[in-house]
Amino acid sequence: MYVCPKCKNTKIQKNGTKLAYSFKLQKLICTSCGHQWSEKIEVALIEGITAKDRVDFEGDIMPYLKSIGKRALDKNIEEQKQVITMPNKPFALALLSDMHGGGKSDYEAIERDIEIITSTDGMYVGNLGDDTDNFINNKLMWVQMHQPTTHDMETRFLEWLFAKLSGHVLFWVSGNHNNWTSKVSGIDYIREGLKGTKCLYNSSQIFFTLKWGDNQQNWLVRHKWKYSSIFNTTHGIEVGWERVGFNFDVGCGGHTHIATLCRPFIREDKKRYAILLGTYKIRDSFSREIGYAKSFGTGSGAFVYHPDGRQLWCEDLSIARDLLQMWQKEF
Numbered sequence: 001m002y003v004c005p006k007c008k009n010t011k012i013q014k015n016g017t018k019l020a021y022s023f024k025l026q027k028l029i030c031t032s033c034g035h036q037w038s039e040k041i042e043v044a045l046i047e048g049i050t051a052k053d054r055v056d057f058e059g060d061i062m063p064y065l066k067s068i069g070k071r072a073l074d075k076n077i078e079e080q081k082q083v084i085t086m087p088n089k090p091f092a093l094a095l096l097s098d099m100h101g102g103g104k105s106d107y108e109a110i111e112r113d114i115e116i117i118t119s120t121d122g123m124y125v126g127n128l129g130d131d132t133d134n135f136i137n138n139k140l141m142w143v144q145m146h147q148p149t150t151h152d153m154e155t156r157f158l159e160w161l162f163a164k165l166s167g168h169v170l171f172w173v174s175g176n177h178n179n180w181t182s183k184v185s186g187i188d189y190i191r192e193g194l195k196g197t198k199c200l201y202n203s204s205q206i207f208f209t210l211k212w213g214d215n216q217q218n219w220l221v222r223h224k225w226k227y228s229s230i231f232n233t234t235h236g237i238e239v240g241w242e243r244v245g246f247n248f249d250v251g252c253g254g255h256t257h258i259a260t261l262c263r264p265f266i267r268e269d270k271k272r273y274a275i276l277l278g279t280y281k282i283r284d285s286f287s288r289e290i291g292y293a294k295s296f297g298t299g300s301g302a303f304v305y306h307p308d309g310r311q312l313w314c315e316d317l318s319i320a321r322d323l324l325q326m327w328q329k330e331f
Helices: 057-078 107-119 138-145 151-165 176-185 189-193 235-243 285-290 317-330
Strands: 012-019 023-030 036-042 083-085 091-096 123-127 169-173 200-202 205-212 215-222 250-253 261-267 270-276 281-283 300-305 311-314
Touching: 012 036, 091 107, 091 317, 107 123, 107 151, 107 317, 123 317, 151 189, 169 205, 169 215, 176 189, 200 205, 235 250, 235 261, 235 270, 300 317, 311 317
Parallel strands: 083 205, 091 123, 123 169, 169 200, 215 250, 250 270
Antiparallel strands: 012 023, 023 036, 091 300, 205 215, 261 270, 300 311
């Protein structure tokens, strides 16, 4: 009970509190004489980091958020300017996709194609992903239970692949199977494996300009393209020309396991190419269950280029090698 120190009246009205260092000051007013004063109220003394003191949003967090936004804008600009400039001599760009290491794949064909790439002067490679089966996500973990291999074997396959292709890779897109590791753990294993390799890399898509001699070609590479058609296997790539925001001359994809083929199409009075790669996988119970088409042709093919502007697509890497060597002799 509070008593007015002036008139000794006990009819006192509280008029708010003020926080001091280790106590509160209770503001009081006497309803009889109107005298006002404060009385000290002892409180618990807390020393340490409080919710107010822990984070300075405007000083700490907002500058960091702004740096993330700026870096995103910079990347949007940078990816439009990526260039791969080739030596002034005939060369071949081999494309690999959907090896699905660890699954029931044609490993003899994988070894053969990699040997052709690494032993042929002037032959380079771009990888479109799904290098391992990697059924590591919760939804498809049951598939891994029936795999003939372990995740450790698949990891060793990737390490072998990185070592074999080192020095020959121009670009690498990881693919949905590879990306499952990143989605589950936050670790991009493909990026980690490529850290010693000078090549373009992205988990989703890569846009770049390929330059050779006095020629150039815009490439857009994705593992998976949106939209499909029962009448045209490269439909997703071709309609992607209008919707993805990149004016590309060559669009590449894999994922569907349908075929390895190259289909020319015309946009703005210019011939462009939609390249679809098949898979090295030769038997897949999960694929049969969900109704994927049977694959025709392994997940490889190559464009062969001459500095005078000639170019030819080959579905077989041995044919690409032979043509490349023929052009090298006449150059």
